[in-house]
Amino acid sequence: MAFTQKLPEWNAPGVEPSESQKQTGFQPGMKPPAQWFNWHLNWSYLALKELQEKAVEKSYVDAELGTIQSDIQQLQEDVQNADIPDASLTVKGKVRLSNKTDGTSQTDAATEKAVNDARLAAATDATTKANAAETNAKNYANTNFRKPSELLRANLVKNSSATLGMQYWTSNGVRAWTPYMNQTVEGFFGVDTRTPITSSEYATLSSESIGVSPGSYYRLQAMFHTIDSDTDSAIYIEVVNAASPNNVLGQLVADVRTWWHRKSLAVLIPSGVTAVFVRLVAHKIPASMTVGFARIALIEGSEDLPYSQERDIRALYEQNELVKQSGVDAKNGIVGAINAKGGSASTSDPWATLSTKIGQIQTPKYATGTLRTTNVNSYPFIALNGNSVYGGEFVVTGLTFKPKVIIIYREPITSADGDNLVTSYTDKASFGGFTFVYTYRTNYRIDGTYAYVTANGFRFPNYSGGVDMTWHAWG
Incomplete structure (x- = not known):
């Protein structure tokens, strides 16, 4: 309207009007x-x-x-009467709200509260699992690894990876064992398989005896190479009671048909056992196949500690001491031999000095032979009294030394013929300033003209011409 x-x-x-006029308004009498x-x-x-x-x-x-109200009422009636399908993963529709965080419905819709509850639960679960994982990792590390300060126990096996050849190990003789070197494990023991090791054969290699504490655990560990073995091959290491070789205290078995791999075993030493040895065993191995044992360790305690080589170092020290002692023994022997030969030597002498003194030793020289004498009364030999006496000669040449002692005789020696008796000479006997040669009849001067001794022979008188005489000469 x-x-x-x-x-x-x-x-x-x-x-x-002005603002002030508006505030005061009209006043009486004002126009x-x-x-x-x-x-x-x-x-x-x-x-x-x-x-x-x-x-x-x-x-x-x-x-x-x-x-408007009529339209709204009609709209409400239309909505209530409308056929709206329930929502699904493939169809649009109506849904019901839910606060559940563990439901499995695919038609209900999660509320803000449900989403927040799920977030808090997931965060709590993640924290719990992370803490558990950290605890497990720490426990594993504490069980299987040690700080350097905790690695206080030594490997008790000498020559534990064949770096010292076959020293400190003994084969049972079924097969030969050989030390080898490679880039994977450095050194290892290998068994001879040029012919197969059969099902009735056990090739073993045993360490020297190792002292242990009864009632204690020891950790045996090693690396094995079995890639060339058969599925029924047996390759293992035993800890054996040293007092009873058939008493096996523990057995570390390798995986067959496997490249280099590490194995470990805790062994309890029984009461009464004070010494053990480690025994490598190869059984049922095909021909021409490589079976290797390396980095063998026996360490006191049950913990699986890293491989170490303390006894290898000890073995090197022992070998060095043996070499040193053999040198001392050799020097003592040489000094004693020099002194026994009339020399003068001391263990304080350097080797070069001892070598010189060895060269100065006079080694006795000797020669012998048989020679026919010449006719008698041919040469004027001079007796010790200065008179000339004619006789036959006995000449020997071609010696490599100057004789110091000479003996001449005809065999057999009898008293029936004085000429058969011994003729002798020594450079230590002299008379009137002359050395001399003694014969049955007369002593003769070694005058250098008729009777002489040279650097390669001698010439003496004789009275039995045309006979075979035996002579001996010493330098």
């Missing part, structure tokens, strides 16, 4: 200017006009609201 009252139209704009009244009437007209143009009548509003 339209407004019925006519607007008080007034178009003269007039003049707006306001006409322009103020024009402004007031014009302002009132314009305000009423704006109100009629922009205002809505109540009846109109009520009618419009009624229509």
